[in-house]
Amino acid sequence: MISALGGRTIASVSAMGQLSLFVWQMLRWLVVGVPQWRTWRRTMPLFYEVGNRTLPVILVTGTFVGLVLAVQSYDQLRAAGFEQRMGVLLSITLVQELGPVLAGVMLAGRVGGALTAELGTMRVTEQIAALQVMGADPIRQLVVPRFLACLLLAPLLTFFCDVAGSLAGWFVAVRLKGIPSGPYWYYIRDAIETWDVGVGFAKSLVFGAAIAIIACYKGFTCRTGAEGVGQACTESFVISFIVILMTDFFLGTFLSGLYRGIYGFKSLV
Amino acid sequence: MVSAGSRAGSGNEAVVRLVDVHKRFDELVVLSGVDLMLRAGETTVVIGESGSGKSVLLKHIVRLLRPDRGEVYFHDQRIDNLTERALVPIRPRFGFLFQLSALFDSMTVGQNVGFPVAEHTRLSRKQVDEIVARKLAMVGLDGIQSKWPAELSGGQKKRVALARAIALEPELILYDEPTTGLDPPRADVINELILKLKRELSVTSVVVTHDMSSALKVGDRIIMLYQGKFIFDGTPESIMRCDNPLVRSFVEGRCSEELLQALHEKGEA
Numbered sequence: 410m411i412s413a414l415g416g417r418t419i420a421s422v423s424a425m426g427q428l429s430l431f432v433w434q435m436l437r438w439l440v441v442g443v444p445q446w447r448t449w450r451r452t453m454p455l456f457y458e459v460g461n462r463t464l465p466v467i468l469v470t471g472t473f474v475g476l477v478l479a480v481q482s483y484d485q486l487r488a489a490g491f492e493q494r495m496g497v498l499l500s501i502t503l504v505q506e507l508g509p510v511l512a513g514v515m516l517a518g519r520v521g522g523a524l525t526a527e528l529g530t531m532r533v534t535e536q537i538a539a540l541q542v543m544g545a546d547p548i549r550q551l552v553v554p555r556f557l558a559c560l561l562l563a564p565l566l567t568f569f570c571d572v573a574g575s576l577a578g579w580f581v582a583v584r585l586k587g588i589p590s591g592p593y594w595y596y597i598r599d600a601i602e603t604w605d606v607g608v609g610f611a612k613s614l615v616f617g618a619a620i621a622i623i624a625c626y627k628g629f630t631c632r633t634g635a636e637g638v639g640q641a642c643t644e645s646f647v648i649s650f651i652v653i654l655m656t657d658f659f660l661g662t663f664l665s666g667l668y669r670g671i672y673g674f675k676s677l678v
Numbered sequence: 679m680v681s682a683g684s685r686a687g688s689g690n691e692a693v694v695r696l697v698d699v700h701k702r703f704d705e706l707v708v709l710s711g712v713d714l715m716l717r718a719g720e721t722t723v724v725i726g727e728s729g730s731g732k733s734v735l736l737k738h739i740v741r742l743l744r745p746d747r748g749e750v751y752f753h754d755q756r757i758d759n760l761t762e763r764a765l766v767p768i769r770p771r772f773g774f775l776f777q778l779s780a781l782f783d784s785m786t787v788g789q790n791v792g793f794p795v796a797e798h799t800r801l802s803r804k805q806v807d808e809i810v811a812r813k814l815a816m817v818g819l820d821g822i823q824s825k826w827p828a829e830l831s832g833g834q835k836k837r838v839a840l841a842r843a844i845a846l847e848p849e850l851i852l853y854d855e856p857t858t859g860l861d862p863p864r865a866d867v868i869n870e871l872i873l874k875l876k877r878e879l880s881v882t883s884v885v886v887t888h889d890m891s892s893a894l895k896v897g898d899r900i901i902m903l904y905q906g907k908f909i910f911d912g913t914p915e916s917i918m919r920c921d922n923p924l925v926r927s928f929v930e931g932r933c934s935e936e937l938l939q940a941l942h943e944k945g946e947a
């Protein structure tokens with residue numbers, strides 16, 4: 410019992426060590442690669458692939474989440490007489506929380522799994538070993554471009570999610586519930602600060618980076634055989650999902666504490 | 679071509695030396711104290727039953743795997759403890775044909791064969807294309823540059839992978855089952871190619887094979903791996919006269935007495 414526990418501890422400690430080494434090597438090649446044209450030449454097709462896979466689902470989910478939020482919050486706010494400010498609640502939630510998280514989850518599901526499958530297949534069929542034996546570093550060649558694509562596209566996808574959700578909220582508030590369009594936008598402009606946008610941006614960068622690292626690491630360390638690849642994909646998605654929600658909580662708590670420390674409490678309504 | 683200047687002409691110099699190499703994967707001991715010296719210009723054939731560790735042995739020579747214990751030398755340089763970065767200048771001097779070809783799925787045949795050339799030289803695209811065409815012609819496949827690996831048969835993949843392995847005209851070529859999956863005439867083309875590379879470029883090679891006719895044709899020396907050690911090491915002539923039953927059963931392609939007995943016992947039970 411104790412020895413089994415010890416064995417598992419040792420295994421997970423060594424896995425953490427392996428992951429740290431992986432991240433460290435990636436960061437080193439990232440520093441080398443960012444100024445190089447060929448890194449971007451390898452990244453371009455990935456931008457297209459990542460965007461193409463995720464943008465439609467992100468627009469759809471963003472829209473529906475915006476609709477649901479607006480419908481749900483309208484009655485409550487109207488009872489309190491604050492319905493003209495419902496845009497504020499909606500936008501803050503979208504920009505700070507739901508935009509980054511939804512975009513992150515969609516990225517993990519649509520892209521993270523696919524990256525793990527691709528790299529896992531490359532590992533199982535020894536394509537990664539082939540790169541290595543030809544003197545081409547697999548981390549530089551494969552991981553750095555995928556990391557860059559996820560890191561840089563995550564904020565953009567988050568932005569699209571925010572926009573889709575806000576337009577859906579506007580549609581419910583102004584078109585269905587008859588709130589005048591002028592005050593609706595006025596309160597939003599008044600309440601949303603650069604800080605809120607910054608929080609969403611920071612979160613989305615962290616999520617994009619985490620998804621790429623988890624997906625690539627899982628692919629690189631995938632066990633042989635077709636089931637090894639399948640298992641790595643599932644694990645990649647589940648771990649990314651948990652990491653997104655956990656970092657969202659910790660990062661959110663930390664950043665709002667920081668905000669209160671600097672500016673004091675802010676009321677949304 | 680990168681290393682043409684440093685190529686040794688003499689027939690006695692050790693190109694590769696393995697000293698007391700041990701390797702295990704968890705509980706599975708694959709190599710237990712292997713000593714091996716490969717001389718310049720010599721073709722060594724490695725035989726042994728499936729799972730005996732032939733591929734693992736080859737991967738130690740090119741440092742795709744590191745020994746748990748023991749040393750690996752390339753010429754006079756110890757390579758088992760070098761970093762990946764320090765290995766990069768040595769890599770183009772090895773050519774490695776993977777058992778499963780390991781062609782890059784995301785690249786065409788032409789890009790696959792040209793990859794090591796583009797990676798290690800500053801030749802223009804036109805010059806690279808010429809090398810690619812020449813190497814593909816050597817394996818009888820010129821003209822399929824724009825095909826994708828997924829469109830090829832197993833035997834064609836193997837030959838493209840061979841063209842890629844010899845693209846930089848390495849001084850040491852490791853062939854992991856080069857003729858498996860080829861029809862007899864095509865297999866013989868590969869045998870002739872191995873002989874030709876040896877004759878014209880005095881390449882040092884190691885050939886892993888199950889095909890005894892190929893082994894006898896191309897080998898200057900034959901080694902048999904069994905339970906982590908060499909149980910035979912000698913010329914093709916001497917292996918025909920060897921009376922070790924394990925070696926005999928392999929050479930004659932016949933089931934050993936023990937296996938036969940095991941089969942009968944199962945049948946009776």
Ligand SMILES: Nc1ncnc2c1ncn2[C@@H]1O[C@H](COP(=O)(O)OP(=O)(O)OP(=O)(O)O)[C@@H](O)[C@H]1O
Binds near residue numbers: 727731734
């Ligand atoms: N990376 C690895 N991790 C774990 N086990 C491995 C690894 N590589 C090889 N093995 C194991 O080592 C043993 C020897 O494998 P190897 O591929 O060298 O056999 P082989 O002699 O080439 O067989 P074959 O003729 O079928 O190709 C096998 O039991 C294999 O499962």
Ligand SMILES: [Mg+2]
Binds near residue numbers: 733734854
């Ligand atoms: Mg093998």
